[in-house]
Amino acid sequence: MSGRSKKNYTTSLQKTLTGINGFDEITGGGIPSHRPTLICGDAGAGKTLFSIEFIVRGALEFREPGVILVFEEKAEDLSLNVASLGFNLKKLQKDGLLWIDHVHVDLSEIEETGLYDLDGLFIRLDHAIDSIGAKRVMLDTIENLFGSFENEAILRAELRRLFSWLKNKGVTAVITAERGHGMLTRHGLEEYVSDCVILLEHRVTNQISTRLLRVVKYRGSLHGTNEYPFLIDEDGISVLPVTSLLLKREVASQRVSCGIPSLDAMLGGKGFFRGSSILVSGTAGTGKTSIAAYFAEASCQRKERSLFFAFEESPQQIIRNMQSIKIDLKKYIDAGLLQIHSSRPTLYGLESHLVAIHKKVKKFKPRTVIIDPITNLTSVASISEVKSMLIRLIDFLQNEGITVLLTALVYDKDKSIQADEGISSIVDAWIQVRDLEGNGERNRGIYIMKSRGMSHSNQVREFVITNNGLELVDVYLGPDGILVGSARQAQELQEATGAEMRTYALSRKDRELERKKLVLEAKIASLNEEFESVRDELNKTFVEEELKKVIMEKNLKHLTQNRNSRNIENGKSNKK
Template identity: 35%
Template sequence: MAKRELVATPRLATGVEGLDALLGGGLPDRRLTLLYGGTGVGKTVLALEILVNSAREGLPGVAVGFEEGPDELVENHVSFDWGLAETVDDKIHLMAARVEDEFYNAGAFDISGLLAAIEAKVKQTGARWVLIDGLDALLGTLGDRVAAMRELFRLKHWLTGCGVAVIMTAKLDHPDTTGGTHFRDMPYVADCVIKLSNVAHKRTFARTLRVVKLRGGQSSSAEMPFVIRSSGVLVAERENYPLTAKVFDERLGTGLDRLDTMLRGGLIRGNSVLVSGPPGAAKTSLAACFAREMAERGERVLYVSFDEAGDQIVEDLLSVGIDLRPYVGSGLLQIHGILAGATSAEAHYIDIHHAIREFAPAHIVVDPISALVKAGGLEMAVDVSDRLLDLAKASGTTFYVTALSSSRTPGSDMESHLANIVDVWIGVSYRVDEGERNRALSVIKARGINHSNQIRELTLDDSGPSLADVYIASGEMLMGSARLREEQDAAARRRSEQHRYERDRQRVENEIADTSEQIATLTRKLDQQRVDLEQLERHAQDHLEQRVQDRGRLLRSRGADANDRRFSDEWPS
């Protein structure tokens, strides 16, 4: 007897972002998949999106609705961008299968006729998918559990001969909460079971999805959040990144030259950066300077702003000389304004992750990331921030976040947690002195950078944020008016020293001029004396020569002895 060759169950991709990763490739082909959950969790939306995505890949489908007719299905989902209306009648064929009231609890209804109609439509259209939406409405017509099991197995066996993948949806909060009713058997019959839930988090609800069962393959059993947006269903992925990251040595400017100097040349590409401080300490201004600096380099920046609209941020930043409009207009800078408390932190993560996939930025700014605490508590906010940081590290994306500082116990807030894991931590604060509140900035931590340990005054004016010169008096750094007074005093001292220098320089220059004149006079006198001496020497020589001539004439006239010393030609001493 020949040994039977075993082949793994083939998968059909759903095209739903994040879902195929959880399923290990997609839903099982020619098998029965059950999507169950409470009311309003998104069962029908998810199932229809799978059909539309598959139809676009050349795999037509048939959708059978027990609660909504064809027109209602299209009308109720026309707002989604995946375009159900465009594929209906061409690649997706809708069928109505409402169960009449007289069948309820009659116990005599079976699905043979329905399956025959579906099979005929499958053969006619070449469909590879069949959606049975609202299966619980069908099972509710049956009087007992045995009848329900019979019809479920009839559906399952029909699959084998028809060669299609079937998705069923059913309102079922949990199979074990329905006692001895026939609804509890639905997950046991299906080959793949996906549970959808709507979990309360403080004032918001978070949708979650879990692959409860998947025969013939491996899948993630983690309960992952998902959101429903106009683009469709987005399922979070829990990326298991190794403790490695892309390493760069390229330096990036922060947007403030003096801060770059404190960082010995700026940030390192791919760094994670935290700017923390109290409200109004210029955290957003610093983040905007970095975003502008990167956009000026021609690099894409995704700016996520919690609790403030993107247009409002752009307008507000104009007051401090930061104009982001050219970069928003060019498409290099995308600003997403998000209401933090509108949904869960997990849902925010999904939206941000989706935006990253769509935009592929080189740099991500989240301002402030501490707002995630309002969307599900500290624990969930910490988890989401960690996953965003891991995502950025794995892709070599610079992750620049701001956070509100807290005076609570260290380690009990977002700032304390993020400070331990980021590469660069910049602290901004206030200092109250002489009736003034002034801003201060310091680089608290910078991995791989021999950064400055100075505390600098951070100023804001029409030209944007900047760092003031450092003035120390009696061991204290001067800020605000005290610094301005010291600057004025220092300027006055410099002017006084300049005046004293100019005066002394003029005096010495005058003395040099006098001395030079004296030297010139003496030089002229010396030259004259040398001329006089030369004249004397010439006169003496001429006199001597004349005497010699005179003596010669005298000797010749007298016939005297030539050696007569009285007539010597030497100059008398």
């Protein structure tokens, strides 16, 4: 049966895009064109939704009209059920892109009286396909026919005829079937539809359900055989390709600030590489979220979008708490630069978280992503599962060139163990915030455990959270080891006192010198004065004598004149 009518399409397998998020990637282009594809799974696995999305996306995105043949739900119920996904089946029907036919199968009212065939179904399908020129067909769930006809041999022959008829008709068909015990389908439909079989599962582990999709068979095409988690939400189905760790991504040498200048300084002064992954680990209450908030703020200040996934706090809580250290995240949220998504880790399975993160990243296109904290994810899965999920996540983000900051909670008890969900080897930079206990107080020390590709400080800094934000303070390295907190402050105070004392002593000496100088200067002044007075004295006698001499001369002259006037005859002799 596998060889039937396959020769019609010997050329390389044509594929039809489903338009379902991520599915076309894992199948390398969708499901095989002009062939039937079987979608099987348990009740509630998402078979009908998958098929409807295939039809509706085909109509909306590829303008390929589709026919829906439902055996279970009535057409109205179907429209109603998918309306929540934003699919308007009524409008599509009106636009001639969709044809819905509800095949009502009644179990009791039919009597079988001899040989028959399912020509009625063929005619209906043929009519529907020709009426709108359909390229896609969905049969949901054709197995229901098994309940209403006694003659299974006829039914099986007719189904086989139907599938080969669909092939010849050239439509790409999707057929859903319930999963059976030990078989893919309850009635062995996989025998007839052997080109492509997709299995949808709904697995519950630790009370948390994860939806999984697996391509069981895809004749003539390479396909991933992994189980791919998928998510059903308001946008329909999103399948997450499990990205392979090929390590071929492009790297950037650009650096981005982490928002804390002193931490940047420890990282060679420039911060992290763009597109790198950073792990911030630390015990409870060491300020991991604060570092993350700084990182987000720095990103927003660069006008780069940032996406914050919080597993512990609600957005409002984060905004309020960060206001206490002078970070106003609300401003950036309002500006559309920051989005905070909070969810409990137990909301859904690990893989679904990954899908959800994927989707939001694809939608928001951030340059930085923060996940706070990754350790909470262990409540829904084992550590090894968390690790594999994180590897895939980091891989995905780095391929997108997104810088990612993860925080990890380290439990106090096993401080020696580097509890980081084992991802420290795949992150590019690892910062640890650690409690430094002593002197009856708890202080925070920050180290850079590693930072690939850059020089970084090997020192422990004290990490202080103040009303004005985070600060890194050099710890005091003394003879008794490092001093932090109040001990450091005391030490600093002591040093400051010493310094003060020294300056005091210094100034006192200065003053003494000054005074001595003043005294000496005073002495010099008085000596000067003395000298002046001596000189004055000397000058005085000299002047007096001079004066006396002048006066005497004057007097002598006067006297001589007087004598001459009395003795005129002798006047000439006196003139000499």
